[in-house]
Amino acid sequence: MGKLRAEVGPAQGDMYRDVLGCSGDLDGLRAGPYIARLFRAEGRALSKVRLGIVGVGGMGTFHAGLIRKGEVPRCELAAVCDAEPANLKKFDDGVARFTDSRKLIRSGAVDAVLVATPHYAHATVGADALGQGLHVLVEKPVAVHKADAERLNAACRGGKQVFAAMFNQRADPLYRKVKDLMESGELGDLIRVTWIITAWFRPDAYYASGSWRATWAGEGGGVLLNQSPHQLDLLQWLCGMPRLVRGFCGLGRRHRIEVEDEVTAYLEYDKGATGVFITSTGEAPGVNRLEIAGQRGRLVAEGDKLVFFRNEIPADVFCRTSRKAFAAPQNWRCEIPVPAGAGQHATILNNFADAILDGAPLIAPGKEGIRSVELANAMLYSSVTCRAVTLPLDGRAYERLLKRLIRESKCVKRTRRNVNSDPAKSF
Numbered sequence: 001m002g003k004l005r006a007e008v009g010p011a012q013g014d015m016y017r018d019v020l021g022c023s024g025d026l027d028g029l030r031a032g033p034y035i036a037r038l039f040r041a042e043g044r045a046l047s048k049v050r051l052g053i054v055g056v057g058g059m060g061t062f063h064a065g066l067i068r069k070g071e072v073p074r075c076e077l078a079a080v081c082d083a084e085p086a087n088l089k090k091f092d093d094g095v096a097r098f099t100d101s102r103k104l105i106r107s108g109a110v111d112a113v114l115v116a117t118p119h120y121a122h123a124t125v126g127a128d129a130l131g132q133g134l135h136v137l138v139e140k141p142v143a144v145h146k147a148d149a150e151r152l153n154a155a156c157r158g159g160k161q162v163f164a165a166m167f168n169q170r171a172d173p174l175y176r177k178v179k180d181l182m183e184s185g186e187l188g189d190l191i192r193v194t195w196i197i198t199a200w201f202r203p204d205a206y207y208a209s210g211s212w213r214a215t216w217a218g219e220g221g222g223v224l225l226n227q228s229p230h231q232l233d234l235l236q237w238l239c240g241m242p243r244l245v246r247g248f249c250g251l252g253r254r255h256r257i258e259v260e261d262e263v264t265a266y267l268e269y270d271k272g273a274t275g276v277f278i279t280s281t282g283e284a285p286g287v288n289r290l291e292i293a294g295q296r297g298r299l300v301a302e303g304d305k306l307v308f309f310r311n312e313i314p315a316d317v318f319c320r321t322s323r324k325a326f327a328a329p330q331n332w333r334c335e336i337p338v339p340a341g342a343g344q345h346a347t348i349l350n351n352f353a354d355a356i357l358d359g360a361p362l363i364a365p366g367k368e369g370i371r372s373v374e375l376a377n378a379m380l381y382s383s384v385t386c387r388a389v390t391l392p393l394d395g396r397a398y399e400r401l402l403k404r405l406i407r408e409s410k411c412v413k414r415t416r417r418n419v420n421s422d423p424a425k426s427f
Ligand SMILES: NC(=O)c1ccc[n+]([C@@H]2O[C@H](COP(=O)([O-])OP(=O)(O)OC[C@H]3O[C@@H](n4cnc5c(N)ncnc54)[C@H](O)[C@@H]3O)[C@@H](O)[C@H]2O)c1
Pocket: 054, 055, 056, 057, 058, 059, 060, 081, 082, 083, 084, 087, 099, 101, 116, 117, 118, 119, 121, 139, 140, 141, 166, 168, 210, 225, 226, 423, 426, 427
């Protein structure tokens, strides 16, 4: 509550004291959910978002660092929570600390919550916080499976409540440029998309760094749930959702793990467009190459370069009109300049704060997180059942499959402590 005085000023402080029917110094009051709701309702009272981070392992600590370094000026770190008390020791400078997310959520100390726990808890903690009227930013993936993502989305009341997802790669200027080109019609109708994202190499030490990692029970999947949600989200953001998915997933093909570490998936879109999505954590050197072919040309995003091969005459028009048997449309190779970008995670955090304080549109609305979850689930479901899956995926059927995989698991997880796992080295 120490911050209330500074944020609301003496006049508003008096007003809230009157409303609450209390006397004395507001600074000395223990914050309750009622006061917090009151302050949230009084939008003008908020000049900064009081953020609580749930899960301060690698990524939660990274986010806390961004706030403390002043990279998210409209957010203050008000509270942290971790199920493992030892992880809270680094927050010994007056930040409220909790070992139970439900207590943080109901403490009144925060306006918003960032969920950075292992994936299964994203939906439960996120839905709890949304249900209590807080604004919520959930790490990717927003849930492990579609049915959980639906429950999470249902908990969002809408209106002024802000629900966002940490799809930080949507803030990458390279993909923003690709989106601009596609939305402006520059590429024409989609013919084919191919994404090879094998630049997620992880050694065994990575999988040994957490008991939850790479198990059906702890993580609910492998590369599709941990590393590639970024690309699955971008894929649907750029090209929309396919209507059919056929996945081939190598379970523990490159590591001694039980979940998928190598995937090839075939996708079919409306109007005959197709896609191939390839990902792996066991291939080096890996590549991150997105290629989108449209009627007007072909875009290639690789590394930090974006090249557009622009057709002089759209492929479908040329196809119908050319009289020459082996002719193809002329094309120009255009290297598209990509502006430098600010830090992706800080951009999402700043956008979250702006959405809460000013109603700014979200870069990555939380409700859209279900789509990358559905794609990941469909690839796994298709692979395990050896058949193509038409979307929308039956979320309950996938949940049953996942429960079966958990029941039948013979995995004995060996974890190693002191593994250097600085998340900033992972993106
Ligand atoms: N956006 C990105 O670039 C990015 C990068 C890395 C990780 N992530 C995501 O962040 C999440 C966390 O990954 P990580 O690498 O930090 O894992 P981690 O294991 O280092 O940290 C997770 C922390 O959550 C705590 N925790 C577990 N259950 C909890 C609960 N119910 N309540 C409170 N605390 C709980 C654990 O004790 C641990 O400290 C994952 O979902 C991952 O996908 C995102």
